[in-house]
Amino acid sequence: MARIAYFGPEGTFTEQAARSLADDGDELIPFETIPLALSAVRKGETDSACVPVENSVEGVVPATLDGLAEQEPLIAGAEALLPVHFSVLTRPGATDIRTVASHPHALAQVRLWVEANLPGAKPVATSSTAAAAVAVQAGDFDAAVTAPVAVQHYPLEVRATEVADVRDARTRFLLVRKPHHPLPEPTGADRTSVVAAAANRTGALAELLTELASRGINLTRLDARPARGNFGEYRFFFDFEGHVAEPRIGDALAALRRRCRNVRFLGSHPRADGVPATSQASAGNEDFVEAADWVAAVRRGEQA
């Protein structure tokens, strides 16, 4: 039985994602913020933590990226992808809706709906969608934009369901743990993540990208976040297809490490959408193995 920290309180999208990744009998423990959920794993209070990483409408979740780039390393061993549409909850019978509370990512995904359906209502940011439900229940705000499951946890009235300005929005979540756990086996449909503090000089980022491109590795995400040191210095987060156990991915990681000492491996795990890695002529794993075998043969004086 594992203990899984998640970005809570109860009723967040992240809880749903954690449930989809948990095994029977695992214990799920809510934490009020993403940094608190990550530090529960680092302190050994839980075995893993489930946190949101990117949304198809609003982009990355900065607290997760920064939290994985700093302090002791954590590795993503699994991911979940959830469809995202919202319910709007109020206290039973409420009529005068002046404030609408939710996580900033959620507010950004329902802005047009709020303008059209609750004109004049003021958006207010809360730490999560479920924290907004707690605040509405307490009488702090009038309406909460939440995950559909939130109403099962809080005695509120559902005023609208399936609310979303953009159809088919999705959020991806990671299950992270300490690096000493064995990596999941490669499946052919995997994702590898790294963060690198590229040098502040002409072409430094292009060099890192070229190391991936020249090995036929398809990027699935690239983000920059301030390095939080000198103004203008950035960390680059790369997600790409493939698993570190594969020869070409190992070769690419070694090249990134050669070019940039400040690179951190953030995990290799199966993709939730099951999309297989792109293959490119002469850049398949077998090509890397064959080429390495050939060099070994040359060194032994056995070139065929």
Ligand SMILES: O=C(O)C(=O)C[C@]1(C(=O)O)C=C[C@@H](O)C=C1
């Ligand atoms: O507040 C929640 O319910 C969360 O799980 C966080 C979060 C996010 O970080 O994007 C997750 C999915 C939705 O996009 C809105 C909020």
